[in-house]
Amino acid sequence: MFYRLAGVHHTRYxxxxxxxxxxxxxxxxxxxxxxxxxxxxxxxxLYLGSYMxxxxxxSAGALALTLLMGMAGQLHFGFAAVxxxxxxxxxxxxxxGIPFELTLVGAGLVSAVIGSLFGAAxxxxxxxxxVMATLAMQYLVDWVIINVPAISGGAxxxxxxxxxxxxxxxxxxxxxxxxxxxxxxxxxxxxxxxxKRTSFGRALVAIRDKDFAAxxxxxxxxxxxxxxxxxxxxxxxxxxxxxxxxYYRAVTPEQFSFNVSIQLVAMVLVGGLGSxxxxxxxxxxxxxxxIMLTNFVAGLAASGWLAVSSNLxxxxxxxxxxxxxxxxxxxxxxxxxxxxxxxxxxxxVWPFRHARS
Amino acid sequence: xxxxxxxLFASALMAGMAAAGAAHAEDGTIKxxxxxxxxxxxxxxxxxYNQGQRDYLTLVNQEGGIDGQKFEAIxxxxxxxxxxxxEAYNRAREEGAILFDxxxxxxxxxxxxxVLKDKVVMITPVHGRGDASDGETFPYIFPMMATYWSQxxxxxxxxxxxxxxxxxxxxxxxxxxxxxxxxxxxxEDLAKDKKFEFKAFxxxxxxNEQSATWSEVRRFxxxxxxxxxxxxxxxxxxxxAIRNGIPPENVLSVVWLxxxxxxxxxxxxxxxxxxxxxxxxxxxxxxxxxIQEKVIDAGLGAGEAANVGTSYYNIxxxxxxxxxxxxxQALQSEGAPLTGEKLKAGFEKIKDFNAEGLxxxxxxxxxxxxxxxxxxxxxxxxxxxxxxxxxxxxxxDIVQKEIAHGAASFKEGK
Numbered sequence: 001m002f003y004r005l006a007g008v009h010h011t012r013y014x015x016x017x018x019x020x021x022x023x024x025x026x027x028x029x030x031x032x033x034x035x036x037x038x039x040x041x042x043x044x045x046l047y048l049g050s051y052m053x054x055x056x057x058x059s060a061g062a063l064a065l066t067l068l069m070g071m072a073g074q075l076h077f078g079f080a081a082v083x084x085x086x087x088x089x090x091x092x093x094x095x096x097g098i099p100f101e102l103t104l105v106g107a108g109l110v111s112a113v114i115g116s117l118f119g120a121a122x123x124x125x126x127x128x129x130x131v132m133a134t135l136a137m138q139y140l141v142d143w144v145i146i147n148v149p150a151i152s153g154g155a156x157x158x159x160x161x162x163x164x165x166x167x168x169x170x171x172x173x174x175x176x177x178x179x180x181x182x183x184x185x186x187x188x189x190x191x192x193x194x195x196k197r198t199s200f201g202r203a204l205v206a207i208r209d210k211d212f213a214a215x216x217x218x219x220x221x222x223x224x225x226x227x228x229x230x231x232x233x234x235x236x237x238x239x240x241x242x243x244x245x246x247y248y249r250a251v252t253p254e255q256f257s258f259n260v261s262i263q264l265v266a267m268v269l270v271g272g273l274g275s276x277x278x279x280x281x282x283x284x285x286x287x288x289x290x291i292m293l294t295n296f297v298a299g300l301a302a303s304g305w306l307a308v309s310s311n312l313x314x315x316x317x318x319x320x321x322x323x324x325x326x327x328x329x330x331x332x333x334x335x336x337x338x339x340x341x342x343x344x345x346x347x348x349v350w351p352f353r354h355a356r357s
Numbered sequence: 358x359x360x361x362x363x364x365l366f367a368s369a370l371m372a373g374m375a376a377a378g379a380a381h382a383e384d385g386t387i388k389x390x391x392x393x394x395x396x397x398x399x400x401x402x403x404x405x406y407n408q409g410q411r412d413y414l415t416l417v418n419q420e421g422g423i424d425g426q427k428f429e430a431i432x433x434x435x436x437x438x439x440x441x442x443x444e445a446y447n448r449a450r451e452e453g454a455i456l457f458d459x460x461x462x463x464x465x466x467x468x469x470x471x472v473l474k475d476k477v478v479m480i481t482p483v484h485g486r487g488d489a490s491d492g493e494t495f496p497y498i499f500p501m502m503a504t505y506w507s508q509x510x511x512x513x514x515x516x517x518x519x520x521x522x523x524x525x526x527x528x529x530x531x532x533x534x535x536x537x538x539x540x541x542x543x544x545e546d547l548a549k550d551k552k553f554e555f556k557a558f559x560x561x562x563x564x565n566e567q568s569a570t571w572s573e574v575r576r577f578x579x580x581x582x583x584x585x586x587x588x589x590x591x592x593x594x595x596x597x598a599i600r601n602g603i604p605p606e607n608v609l610s611v612v613w614l615x616x617x618x619x620x621x622x623x624x625x626x627x628x629x630x631x632x633x634x635x636x637x638x639x640x641x642x643x644x645x646x647x648i649q650e651k652v653i654d655a656g657l658g659a660g661e662a663a664n665v666g667t668s669y670y671n672i673x674x675x676x677x678x679x680x681x682x683x684x685x686q687a688l689q690s691e692g693a694p695l696t697g698e699k700l701k702a703g704f705e706k707i708k709d710f711n712a713e714g715l716x717x718x719x720x721x722x723x724x725x726x727x728x729x730x731x732x733x734x735x736x737x738x739x740x741x742x743x744x745x746x747x748x749x750x751x752x753x754d755i756v757q758k759e760i761a762h763g764a765a766s767f768k769e770g771k
Contacts, residue, residue: 046451050444146533157535158466158486160767248439249470253535254463255439259397291444294434310660311404314395314434 003348019193036182040175049174051288053181055280057243058287060185062267062279063192064235069265070274071201072228073208074122077131078138079236079264084256085141086111086237087244088151091159091251100164100171100245104238111237112230114141119229123222126211138258145253152253159251161244177246184242188235189276195231204228263287270325272335281336289324293317386429387684387695389414389677390449390457392464397437398563399461401588402613402669404660406460407432409673411659412652413644413681419651423685426693435459439467450475455697456680460484462536472497477697478683478704482676483508483612483635487539487756488763490727492705495764497697499704499726501679501719505611506756507730508633509540509583512609513547514751515631515734516581522551528574530567530594531585533559540585540611546755564590571597580607587613592621595630605629609734615668619737628739635732636675636716638742640666643713644674668742671715678712679704679719679728717748730756 003024010016020026039052065079076082090107094100121133145152153159169176195201203224206214211221244251263286271282294317300306301313308316332339391410393403414428422428431449435442442464446457456478459465465485472479473496480499481489487504489495503511516522529544531537541557548555558574560567564586574582582603584594591614598608610632619627640649645666653662664670687695687703695703704721707728711718719728731750735742 044451046444046447050440050447054440054443143533146535152535157538158469160470247443248467250467252463252466254437255467259438287440290436291441294441294445295448298433310408310432311395317434318396 002350003344005348017197033186036186039182040178045174048178051291053174053178053247055284055287056178056181056185057239057247058264058267058283059280060181060188060239060242061236061264062271062283063185063188063276064232064239065264066268066271066274066279067192067195067204067235068228068232069268070272070278071195071208072204072225072232074119074225074228075127075131076134076232077265078118078134078136078141078261080256080258080260081138081141082111082115082233082236083240083243083260084145084253085114086240087251087256088145088159089237090241090244091161092151094162094164094245100166103164104241107241108234108238111240112234115233115236116226116229119226119233122225122229135258138261142253142257145256157252161249161251164245171245181242181246184238188239189279191235192276192279200224200227266325270328270335272337275335275337277340278335278337281340285328285336290317290321293320385694386427387423388429388431388449388452388454388456389680390431390433390446390454392431392433392435392442392445392449392457393460394437394464395434398588399437401617402615403460405664405667405669406673406676408658408660408664409670410458410677412648412657412665412670413674413677415652415657415659416644416648417677417681419655419657420647423681424688424693426684426688426695428681428684435461435464437461437463439463443467443471446471450477455695455700456480458482458676469495469498475697476701478700480676480680482679483672484536486763488760488767490725490730490756490760491764492721492723492726493764494768495726497701499721501676501704501721501726501728502635502716503612503633503730503732503750504727504756505536505539505585506543506759507727507750507753508611508635508732509543510547510730510752510756511732511750512583512631512633512734513544513551514749515609515746517551518746522547522553525553525580526578527553527555528577528579528582529555529557529585530570530574530582530598531557531559532564532587532590533561536587537585540583542759543752543755544583546758547752550752550755560586560590560594562590563588564593567593567597571601574598574603575601579603582608584608584610584614586611592618595622595627599626606631606736609633612672612732616742624737624739627737629736631734631736631745632742633732634668634735634742634744636668636672637714637744638666638668638671638735642671642715644678644715645671648674675712675716678715679707679710682707682710682712717750727760729753 003022008021020029040048043052061083065076068074068076086107089110090103093103093106118137122130125133164171166180171177203219206219207221207224215221248255267282267286270285272278297313297316391407393407395403411430414430418427431452431454433445435445442459446468458480465481476497478497478499480501482502485500487506489498490500490504544555556577558570560570582598586594595608599605605627606629608630612633612635614632649665652658653665683700683703684695686706687699691699691702705723707719707721709718709720717731721728729750730753731748733744733748734746735744
């Protein structure tokens with residue numbers, strides 16, 4: 001009833017390959033896109049700047065990582081380092097007077113080159129061993145940033161982003177920064193959805209499922225693994241630059257520490273591997289739920305509903321958060337994206353019970 | 358349908374949480390945002406520190422406030438994550454907070470520009486960037502106590518007064534982070550001036566494992582060692598120093614060495630170790646006595662009574678004492694209701710304020726937001742910290758040089 005399938009025919013290849021063949025999906029995407037575009041008009045600065053903006057940017061980061069982890073099956077535990085390379089290169093490039101549009105591309109390229117350098121390890125190792133190799137990348141990049149003042153910005157190790165404009169719009173107001181982030185995450189999402197339909201995407205999936213089986217059917221693992229690292233690191237680098245210019249506006253090494261890498265992995269896993277919806281939901285969950293829980297628990301305590309010591313009070317949100325992660329993953333091991341998918345499938349045939357996949 | 362209802366319930370719960378988060382208080386109070394890290398990296402200090410801050414504000418309120426104005430602390434956990442700090446800052450600002458204390462390097466670094474733009478006060482007592490002492494470049498940021506640079510000079514001055522510096526070998530053993538590196542330029546300048554040999558040794562963060570670094574330190578044969586770390590790394594540093602044959606008396610620490618660390622090292626083993634202190638420790642002070650009487654004994658304390666009088670608790674008390682004094686000055690000269698701008702003016706009117714002897718007298722001016730950079734050295738005697746020098750600042754010319762240098766590059770946008 002909600003998802004009317006009448007009139008959806010698979011008679012032409014273009015129709016069969018459409019991103020959203022069912023009209024109801026298209027409507028949903030359209031409504032969400034309109035809501036996102038209009039956000040600066042109905043959201044206060046607090047919610048736009050502290051919730052929507054970081055959520056969008058981290059969603060782009062999660063999408064970049066899920067391209068590598070979800071689609072190509074290459075674990076990466078140093079993705080914050082990739083974003084750090086993007087952030088630092090973008091600031092240094094912008095300071096050299098290069099236009100910001102090119103700076104973004106440059107930041108992506110630097111990240112992509114360094115990221116694929118470490119990704120070369122993936123040609124030899126798999127699984128947990130690859131985790132170790134990417135962890136090494138995290139620590140090496142951290143070390144280099146901290147120990148090379150020319151990169152980190154001297155004794156205070158804080159680099160402020162210079163004033164720039166994107167397509168003649170100065171990136172000063174919150175609204176301008178929000179729209180750039182929105183544009184980037186929309187581009188990332190559309191790119192990701194399209195990669196899934198290309199031969200490149202299918203090759204990545206083949207490698208994820210079994211790399212030597214992929215080699216047998218003619219997919220060159222060497223080439224495609226490197227390409228996966230390159231693409232994903234490029235997206236991560238640009239996301240890092242967007243994060244620096246649109247959100248933090250002052251970059252320090254701690255903003256890209258190991259914890260952030262783990263958070264990104266958590267976003268991808270909790271959201272659901274290899275899914276766009278999962279990238280958004282996972283980023284929202286990992287980024288925003290702790291903030292909401294902290295405020296919720298503090299609100300409870302302030303109104304006298306919760307009389308516990310201040311130490312327990314500050315750890316209570318963490319306990320609830322942990323329980324939520326375990327709860328969601330027990331409830332649906334494939335992540336939040338699968339929960340969305342279940343709901344969608346339920347309505348696909350509603351009011352009847354049986355969904356076909 | 359059953360599982361769908363479960364989903365619906367879960368998402369409704371989430372939405373409810375978001376909505377219930379905003380708790381508003383009545384107006385007419387002066388609000389301070391104490392948005393600190395209670396769960397990640399700074400846990401070693403923030404619990405006691407924040408307790409001291411809140412207890413002092415409670416004391417002021419119990420005594421009738423300032424000109425009838427009461428104080429309210431907005432306390433939130435930021436988990437040392439910049440994005441959570443930014444959210445907490447924006448929310449507290451909407452609730453009307455005019456002073457912020459983040460006690461976290463990444464969070465305060467990320468918010469320096471916002472604070473300057475929004476014209477609210479950020480205090481960075483005994484931590485934070487040293488060049489923020491330049492009040493003309495950082496009009497709304499107040500280190501208001503000795504910065505790391507001044508702490509290093511006070512320690513050096515102590516060494517000069519007790520045995521001299523010339524020809525000596527001084528080692529700095531620091532955590533490999535911007536915070537750990539901060540004193541290096543000041544100490545290098547001093548080494549040139551005072552003709553001692555200076556060498557810095559870094560250990561990797563978080564500092565649980567330092568043995569490799571310390572065997573190098575031993576080869577350097579230092580006369581004195583300055584340890585520059587915080588939290589879990591500090592007891593390890595002290596233990597390693599002693600294990601490598603450096604007498605505890607020759608070990609001097611940055612401000613972050615407290616009773617808990619002595620307990621972890623062993624109260625007797627650590628006997629003799631010295632540290633910089635910006636605020637007196639113990640309950641032997643009129644303010645602490647009043648807190649004990651009117652807040653703790655009245656059952657209004659913000660935490661465990663056993664913490665009252667510890668090093669970090671007292672630093673917390675002193676920070677709020679200075680902030681409340683600034684509010685008093687601002688109310689006197691500018692009048693209620695207070696804004697960030699008025700509070701800034703109040704800070705810059707503080708003159709010879711020593712919180713009834715709890716801390717060295719600070720005088721904050723529009724140019725100098727550090728307030729003089731005074732402190733003293735105290736020594737662990739097996740049971741408590743005992744002062745071994747008088748309050749005072751040292752070599753502020755060298756510190757000023759660093760401040761001017763840092764502030765100039767901030768102005769250039771670096």
